[in-house]
Amino acid sequence: MHAPLPARTEPQEDAQRLKIVIVGHVDHGKSTLIGRLLFDTHSLPDGKIEQIQKACAAEGMDFEYAFLLDALLEEQEQNITIDTTQIQFRTAARNYVIVDAPGHKEFLKNMITGAASADAAIVLLDAREGLQEQTRRHGYLLSLLGVKQVLVAVNKMDLVDFSQETFNQLEHDYRAFLKPYDIDPLAFVPMSAKHGHNIVKPSDKMPWFSGATLLTALDHLQQPPAPIDRPLRFIVQDIYRFDERRLIAGRIESGQFKVGDEIVFSPDRKRSKIKSIETWPAEPRQTEAFAGQSVAITLEEQIFVERGHIGSHLDHGPVEGRSFSARVFWLHDEPLLVGQTYTLKLATQQVEARLAKVDRLMDSATLAPLNESRSSIGRNEVAELVWQARHPLAFDNSDVIQETGRFIVVQDGRIGGGGVIFGAQYEPAANAVRSAHISWTDDPVSREARIDHFGHRGAVIWLTGLSGSGKTTLAVALQSRLFRKGIAVTLLDGDNLRHGLCSDLGFSDADRSENIRRAAEAARLLAESGLVVITSLISPFAKDRQNAAAISRKAGIPFAEVYVSTPIAVCEERDPKSLYKKARAGEIPGFTGIDSPYEPPVNPVLELRTDLMSKEQSLEHLLRLAEQIAHRDSMPGEELAGFSI
Amino acid sequence: MTHLDRLENQSIFLFREAQHAFKNIAMPWSMGKDSNVLIWLAKKAFGGHIPFPLLHIDTTYEFPEMLEFRDWATKEYDLKLIIKINEEARARGIGYETHDPVTVTHELKSVALQQVLAEHKFDALVTGIRRDEDSTRAKERYFSPRNAQFEWEYKDQPPEFWGQFTTSVEPGEHVRVQPLLDWTEVDIWRYIQKNNIPIPQMYFARDGKRYRSLGCWPITKPVESNAATIEDIIAELQVTKTSERAGRAQDHHERNAMQKLRAKGFM
Numbered sequence: 001m002h003a004p005l006p007a008r009t010e011p012q013e014d015a016q017r018l019k020i021v022i023v024g025h026v027d028h029g030k031s032t033l034i035g036r037l038l039f040d041t042h043s044l045p046d047g048k049i050e051q052i053q054k055a056c057a058a059e060g061m062d063f064e065y066a067f068l069l070d071a072l073l074e075e076q077e078q079n080i081t082i083d084t085t086q087i088q089f090r091t092a093a094r095n096y097v098i099v100d101a102p103g104h105k106e107f108l109k110n111m112i113t114g115a116a117s118a119d120a121a122i123v124l125l126d127a128r129e130g131l132q133e134q135t136r137r138h139g140y141l142l143s144l145l146g147v148k149q150v151l152v153a154v155n156k157m158d159l160v161d162f163s164q165e166t167f168n169q170l171e172h173d174y175r176a177f178l179k180p181y182d183i184d185p186l187a188f189v190p191m192s193a194k195h196g197h198n199i200v201k202p203s204d205k206m207p208w209f210s211g212a213t214l215l216t217a218l219d220h221l222q223q224p225p226a227p228i229d230r231p232l233r234f235i236v237q238d239i240y241r242f243d244e245r246r247l248i249a250g251r252i253e254s255g256q257f258k259v260g261d262e263i264v265f266s267p268d269r270k271r272s273k274i275k276s277i278e279t280w281p282a283e284p285r286q287t288e289a290f291a292g293q294s295v296a297i298t299l300e301e302q303i304f305v306e307r308g309h310i311g312s313h314l315d316h317g318p319v320e321g322r323s324f325s326a327r328v329f330w331l332h333d334e335p336l337l338v339g340q341t342y343t344l345k346l347a348t349q350q351v352e353a354r355l356a357k358v359d360r361l362m363d364s365a366t367l368a369p370l371n372e373s374r375s376s377i378g379r380n381e382v383a384e385l386v387w388q389a390r391h392p393l394a395f396d397n398s399d400v401i402q403e404t405g406r407f408i409v410v411q412d413g414r415i416g417g418g419g420v421i422f423g424a425q426y427e428p429a430a431n432a433v434r435s436a437h438i439s440w441t442d443d444p445v446s447r448e449a450r451i452d453h454f455g456h457r458g459a460v461i462w463l464t465g466l467s468g469s470g471k472t473t474l475a476v477a478l479q480s481r482l483f484r485k486g487i488a489v490t491l492l493d494g495d496n497l498r499h500g501l502c503s504d505l506g507f508s509d510a511d512r513s514e515n516i517r518r519a520a521e522a523a524r525l526l527a528e529s530g531l532v533v534i535t536s537l538i539s540p541f542a543k544d545r546q547n548a549a550a551i552s553r554k555a556g557i558p559f560a561e562v563y564v565s566t567p568i569a570v571c572e573e574r575d576p577k578s579l580y581k582k583a584r585a586g587e588i589p590g591f592t593g594i595d596s597p598y599e600p601p602v603n604p605v606l607e608l609r610t611d612l613m614s615k616e617q618s619l620e621h622l623l624r625l626a627e628q629i630a631h632r633d634s635m636p637g638e639e640l641a642g643f644s645i
Numbered sequence: 646m647t648h649l650d651r652l653e654n655q656s657i658f659l660f661r662e663a664q665h666a667f668k669n670i671a672m673p674w675s676m677g678k679d680s681n682v683l684i685w686l687a688k689k690a691f692g693g694h695i696p697f698p699l700l701h702i703d704t705t706y707e708f709p710e711m712l713e714f715r716d717w718a719t720k721e722y723d724l725k726l727i728i729k730i731n732e733e734a735r736a737r738g739i740g741y742e743t744h745d746p747v748t749v750t751h752e753l754k755s756v757a758l759q760q761v762l763a764e765h766k767f768d769a770l771v772t773g774i775r776r777d778e779d780s781t782r783a784k785e786r787y788f789s790p791r792n793a794q795f796e797w798e799y800k801d802q803p804p805e806f807w808g809q810f811t812t813s814v815e816p817g818e819h820v821r822v823q824p825l826l827d828w829t830e831v832d833i834w835r836y837i838q839k840n841n842i843p844i845p846q847m848y849f850a851r852d853g854k855r856y857r858s859l860g861c862w863p864i865t866k867p868v869e870s871n872a873a874t875i876e877d878i879i880a881e882l883q884v885t886k887t888s889e890r891a892g893r894a895q896d897h898h899e900r901n902a903m904q905k906l907r908a909k910g911f912m
Contacts, residue, residue: 280692292650414813
């Protein structure tokens with residue numbers, strides 16, 4: 001039933017491997033096509049066909065080429081390809097990896113995972129059914145994902161009597177659909193995967209078709225070249241100090257550099273010359289590097305560089321800004337909500353950004369723009385959105401440099417969706433970052449201007465609890481986490497205050513009250529200037545804490561009382577400063593918890609038992625509280641709900 | 646850039662992303678060809694240093710030549726090495742003499758791995774699995790989360806694209822980082838050849854037989870071969886239609902054995 005092919009000839013040893021993804025609507029025949037390609041190119045291990053045939057017989061089913069792929073039991077039961085899988089085959093020209101991406105709408109995230117890494121795509125179309133929802137959607141997604149080389153295989157031609165007219169109409173319709181998305185398919189091939197027409201051999205049933213068979217069309221594709229001729233983008237992954245060297249490790253996404261080049265690291269715009277490119281083994285020495293290479297360099301000057309920075313040459317740097325527009329596809333069950341803040345990852349940068357607005361929403365079946373106004377984007381929807389980041393980041397328009405022009409959105413610790421940036425202005429955008437500072441001039445600075453500047457409002461997070469309960473440890477860690485998220489934050493620590501602002505005060509009840517009052521006023525002043533203030537004070541008396549809350553709230557500053565409620569036995573056991581020991585020995589009179597009372601908060605917004613929770617868990621709660629209380633849209637004085645644990 | 650250069654650079658990128666994302670990484674090492682390539686790539690990624698320990702899950706059914714190689718390479722590369730045996734299962738008498746290979750593999754490899762993860766609280770494992778080895782491995786991600794029961798949710802995996810990965814784990818969970826996922830068996834051999842990477846001699850033919858994949862001695866069978874050099878092996882792979890793991894009995898003990906093993910935490 002199959003004409004034997006000539007014996008396999010081997011591709012050249014260092015021939016590139018081409019990764020192709022096969023997409024299209026469910027049931028349009030992907031698995032059959034792949035099974036056919038494997039069979040016709042003699043790429044199956046010995047015994048595979050016999051094994052599948054035996055399995056089919058055992059289950060009372062007819063053998064199908066599709067089963068060659070569906071090695072997992074579940075798939076055979078459902079007849080749906082659940083996840084992307086990768087299959088190798090080879091022709092005389094080169095090696096191929098086929099990414100079999102599922103066509104079922106439910107599995108869009110798997111299709112994206114597969115297609116995003118592909119060098120080229122085959123869109124499969126059922127000649128009887130024509131353009132379906134997934135045919136359109138996958139075409140659009142290929143454009144978003146940056147897959148430029150597309151072949152369209154019109155399958156099941158045997159079921160439309162090999163009609164040239166049907167084929168021509170489909171080609172016309174699909175080309176018209178793809179044109180606005182800048183996809184120009186290299187070829188349309190009429191074929192039948194099941195019967196082997198125009199896969200490897202030209203079909204005698206379609207003499208009207210003079211184009212290449214699918215396999216020949218594949219062999220004519222090119223490996224997309226690494227973007228060496230684009231401006232340099234060196235994304236920093238990490239700084240290593242495993243020995244005496246300070247290695248800046250990262251990947252060149254586009255362009256190239258050589259030792260001696262001056263590099264600017266955005267967004268901070270610090271510059272230095274490249275001193276060396278470090279390799280292991282050290283010989284031969286490398287003096288230049290290109291797009292696609294993972295390298296480690298040392299710099300002439302010891303400038304501040306960290307993960308997330310993008311190195312470029314002085315001219316043709318990336319855009320720096322806080323606001324950008326992007327086409328986004330959403331994959332998570334939870335909808336994407338306007339007004340919410342999300343973590344975005346762009347190259348190695350991680351930023352908090354607010355979804356500011358929906359510019360345009362597309363109908364999920366036809367991809368036509370919808371006129372309805374919406375504040376959420378559901379699973380499998382695509383839209384054009386405006387984002388507002390907490391602090392400036394470096395990026396490109398994706399049509400300038402793809403690798404630094406796209407980002408993912410994190411939802412529940414997983415990749416929730418992806419976006420590609422468009423329409424950013426290179427020079428004016430850089431100025432816009434600078435103009436963000438203009439508000440610090442002659443006019444009085446309004447609270448709104450400060451909120452716009454910082455991307456959040458000022459607030460006070462008041463940590464109270466016994467000595468040794470973990471207040472300062474948590475406060476320091478919280479400060480560090482918030483700072484890294486781009487939040488302007490500061491810490492008022494009881495011990496430090498007593499060395500300066502409150503150095504005239506002792507430990508009588510009256511002095512303790514005055515100590516808290518001064519701390520509360522200082523916190524209010526700092527919060528009014530736009531900062532998130534974390535305080536770490538024992539603050540044992542309920543009355544003093546109520547007073548502190550009133551000082552902030554009267555000024556319109558949100559105030560959150562957090563009770564670090566570690567039991568005294570644990571605190572005494574920890575005793576980091578040996579204070580309990582001294583208090584027990586009578587060396588410190590009036591020590592809270594020993595011979596002076598601690599009045600626990602009646603209704604704290606958050607209570608943390610550091611003896612029961614890990615530091616990381618406590619921090620998670622604190623971070624959530626901080627995000628909510630400092631959110632630009634939060635209402636000062638509003639009850640904070642849901643934090644008691 | 647050649648094909649091997651592309652693979653090497655991608656693997657280095659993955660190593661560095663893992664090093665940034667996780668606090669407590671370990672790299673299982675079977676002393677097989679793939680895990681020796683991993684060591685080489687890790688050295689390249691981190692400027693000649695490997696900033697995390699290697700982990701040998703010793704089933705007590707190791708080929709003596711492999712143990713000899715392990716001890717030599719530990720010194721040669723200056724490795725931090727943790728050796729783990731599931732003593733509890735051995736004490737219960739679990740062994741190939743009395744049990745089927747799926748059970749033994751699960752107990753002496755997967756369970757041993759669970760034990761050592763719990764002991765050291767590792768949050769990521771760098772593994773040498775490749776997509777071309779097995780149809781279930783073909784569906785893997787570069788960063789593949791495992792829950793606290795070590796289960797792999799292969800039906801509902803998080804998406805992964807644009808060099809962004811799943812890096813957050815809950816306590817007790819871990820992520821498998823798989824820098825060799827895109828490599829093939831031939832790629833591994835060409836890379837070993839190009840860089841002159843040391844590997845155990847059992848891969849080369851002696852008396853008309855060689856090992857193509859190495860595991861526990863009672864369930865690992867050599868293949869008929871006269872390939873005595875890497876060139877011979879590459880030439881052999883160009884024409885063979887036998888799968889790489891054909892000599893590994895646990896894969897073929899029952900239908901879907903590999904899938905069942907992997908869903909429960911096997912590499």
